[in-house]
Amino acid sequence: MKLEQRYEGKAKRVYATENPREYVVEYKDDATAFNGVKRAQIRGKGEINNAITAHLFPLLEGAGVPTHFIERLSEREQRVRAVEIIPVEVIVRNVAAGSFSKRLGVEEGTELRRPVVEYCYKSDALGDPLINTDTAVALGWASEEDLTRIRELALRVRDFLTPYFAARGIRLIDFKLEFGKTQGGRVVLADEISPDTCRFWDAETNEKLDKDRFRRDLGGVEDAYAEMLRRVTQPT
Ligand SMILES: Nc1ncnc2c1ncn2[C@@H]1O[C@H](COP(=O)(O)OP(=O)(O)O)[C@@H](O)[C@H]1O
Numbered sequence: 001m002k003l004e005q006r007y008e009g010k011a012k013r014v015y016a017t018e019n020p021r022e023y024v025v026e027y028k029d030d031a032t033a034f035n036g037v038k039r040a041q042i043r044g045k046g047e048i049n050n051a052i053t054a055h056l057f058p059l060l061e062g063a064g065v066p067t068h069f070i071e072r073l074s075e076r077e078q079r080v081r082a083v084e085i086i087p088v089e090v091i092v093r094n095v096a097a098g099s100f101s102k103r104l105g106v107e108e109g110t111e112l113r114r115p116v117v118e119y120c121y122k123s124d125a126l127g128d129p130l131i132n133t134d135t136a137v138a139l140g141w142a143s144e145e146d147l148t149r150i151r152e153l154a155l156r157v158r159d160f161l162t163p164y165f166a167a168r169g170i171r172l173i174d175f176k177l178e179f180g181k182t183q184g185g186r187v188v189l190a191d192e193i194s195p196d197t198c199r200f201w202d203a204e205t206n207e208k209l210d211k212d213r214f215r216r217d218l219g220g221v222e223d224a225y226a227e228m229l230r231r232v233t234q235p236t
Pocket residue numbers: 007008009010011012013014023068080081082083084085178180190191192
C-alpha cells in the first residue's frame with residue numbers, strides 16, 4: 001500500500017501509493033512549537049490527531065466542504081487524495097488569542113464581533129509570516145478565485161465546527177486550515193484538524209485543551225489531547 005515517502009513535516013509523513021491520485025498520511029507523536037525551536041514527543045498524539053481528523057472530515061464533507069480525506073487505515077494512517085498544497089495557511093478566529101492578541105494588544109479571551117480570517121505564507125524558513133490575499137495572488141501562490149473559494153470554505157468550516165464543539169462543552173477559539181488543489185483543479189480542505197491546529201477551551205472552566213499546553217509548559221498535554229478525542233466523538 002505505502003510506497004516511497006513524498007514529504008516529511010513536523011507532525012506527519014506523506015507516502016505515495018500505487019494510485020498516483022492518492023497518498024497515505026502517517027501521523028507522528030512529534031511536536032514542535034515556535035517554528036521548530038521547541039521539540040518533544042507527545043505520547044498518543046499521532047493516534048489521537050488521526051482519529052480526530054478522521055472523525056471531523058466526513059462531517060465537514062456533509063456540511064458542504066470538500067476534503068482530501070478518503071478513509072482511516074490504521075491507528076496512525078489515513079488514505080487521502082493527493083493534492084498540491086496551496087502555500088497559504090488560513091486562520092479563522094472566533095476569540096482573540098495567540099499571535100492576534102500579541103500583535104494587536106488585545107487580551108486573550110476577548111470575543112470578536114465577527115469571525116476573522118487571516119492568511120500566512122506557509123514557510124518554515126520565514127516563520128509563516130502574515131500576508132494578505134493580494135500578496136498571495138501577486139506571488140502566484142493562488143488565484144483570486146481560489147482565494148474567494150478558500151475563504152468561503154474556511155467560514156463554512158467555522159460555521160459547522162463552532163456549534164459542534166459548543167454542544168460538547170468546548171469553545172472553539174481559533175484554528176488553522178490548509179487547502180490543496182486536486183489534479184482536476186478542485187480546491188479541497190487538506191491536512192488536519194486537531195489540538196495541534198486549533199485552540200480549544202473548556203466551556204465551563206476555560207481550561208486549555210490544545211497544543212498551548214505544550215507551547216506554554218502548562219503540563220497535562222497528553223491528558224488534554226485524550227480529553228479532546230473523547231469530546232469530539234461524544235454523541236449529543
Ligand atoms: N492531501 C495532501 N496532499 C499532499 N500534501 C499534503 C496533504 N495533506 C497534507 N499535506 C502536507 O503534508 C506535509 C506534512 O504535514 P505536517 O507534518 O503537518 O507538515 P508541517 O511541518 O508543514 O506542519 C505538509 O507539508 C502538509 O501541507
